[in-house]
Amino acid sequence: MAIVATGIIVNFLWIPMADTVSIVIPTYNRETFITKALDSVMAQTYQHFEVVVIDDGSTDNTRDVVQAYGEKVHYFYQRNKGIAGARNAGIKKSCGSYIAFLDSDDYWRPEKLERQMALFHEHREYGLVASCCASVRLDGSFREKNRPGKSGRVLTDLFIKNFIRTSSVVIKKACFEKVGLFDEELRECEEYDLWLRIAAQYSVGFINESLAVYVDNPEGISTDSLAGRLFRLKVLEKEYLREKIPLKIYNRRIADTCHYIGRHYLTAGNVAEGRCYLKKAQTLSPFFLKNFLYVCASLLKQVQ
Numbered sequence: 001m002a003i004v005a006t007g008i009i010v011n012f013l014w015i016p017m018a019d020t021v022s023i024v025i026p027t028y029n030r031e032t033f034i035t036k037a038l039d040s041v042m043a044q045t046y047q048h049f050e051v052v053v054i055d056d057g058s059t060d061n062t063r064d065v066v067q068a069y070g071e072k073v074h075y076f077y078q079r080n081k082g083i084a085g086a087r088n089a090g091i092k093k094s095c096g097s098y099i100a101f102l103d104s105d106d107y108w109r110p111e112k113l114e115r116q117m118a119l120f121h122e123h124r125e126y127g128l129v130a131s132c133c134a135s136v137r138l139d140g141s142f143r144e145k146n147r148p149g150k151s152g153r154v155l156t157d158l159f160i161k162n163f164i165r166t167s168s169v170v171i172k173k174a175c176f177e178k179v180g181l182f183d184e185e186l187r188e189c190e191e192y193d194l195w196l197r198i199a200a201q202y203s204v205g206f207i208n209e210s211l212a213v214y215v216d217n218p219e220g221i222s223t224d225s226l227a228g229r230l231f232r233l234k235v236l237e238k239e240y241l242r243e244k245i246p247l248k249i250y251n252r253r254i255a256d257t258c259h260y261i262g263r264h265y266l267t268a269g270n271v272a273e274g275r276c277y278l279k280k281a282q283t284l285s286p287f288f289l290k291n292f293l294y295v296c297a298s299l300l301k302q303v304q
Contacts, residue, residue: 024090027104040107046114084182112211127202134210149206226264255285
């Protein structure tokens with residue numbers, strides 16, 4: 001029987017695919033940010049990687065900036081499909097057995113991949129390894145912003161609160177064969193949806209140190225907006241979660257999400273829609289006092 005070795009050449013070295021990390025960087029008009037992201041990748045102490053940049057329809061000079069890195073970076077341009085579509089394209093074009101995601105306006109600390117790959121080797125059961133993130137404002141001021149996480153079977157904890165940021169994640173590529181890719185119908189919360197699907201099938205590793213840095217960009221997507229919360233509700237109400245999450249915890253998480261959606265609608269003057277979500281929250285969590293007060297307020301607004 002012939003045994004065929006599979007791998008890629010990185011800096012003139014043959015690296016087995018089993019140890020190679022494919023770093024997927026989706027980008028859209030980020031010519032002023034992406035060099036910092038790419039430089040942080042090149043500075044990794046773990047050098048067994050390939051870089052796949054998916055340009056999701058940029059109209060600035062992103063192409064020239066990325067292609068200046070030469071053969072170190074695989075650059076692909078596509079018509080704009082949104083962040084989920086760009087990440088999926090990157091996964092499909094990747095050759096490694098592990099997939100790491102890095103948003104083009106974020107960056108990594110040098111030891112990030114080395115620390116995560118070591119954890120994968122210690123815990124073969126992990127399907128995903130993430131870490132805390134620090135943050136930097138656009139004016140350059142830096143602050144640690146640790147969102148602590150947990151390791152192991154974390155589905156319920158992750159359902160209660162998303163503690164995984166995209167630019168901190170490394171995933172075994174085999175996971176995608178089991179749980180699928182990013183849901184391209186979700187314009188927001190598509191990453192949270194994927195983490196939940198992975199956590200439902202695999203143990204997860206988490207390093208409670210900031211190994212990645214994200215940029216607090218006011219132009220970025222906020223999942224606390226009305227649209228963001230509506231997409232989050234769509235994610236949380238998927239049937240498999242209803243079956244796997246303890247009922248009391250499930251109902252309260254959905255109630256909290258409906259509560260804030262209702263408040264958004266009230267603020268926007270859509271009292272009927274707001275009251276609909278508030279009443280749903282109250283049905284799921286009957287002793288939700290703050291929500292009850294907003295239900296009463298919505299009724300007063302209708303009378304007025």
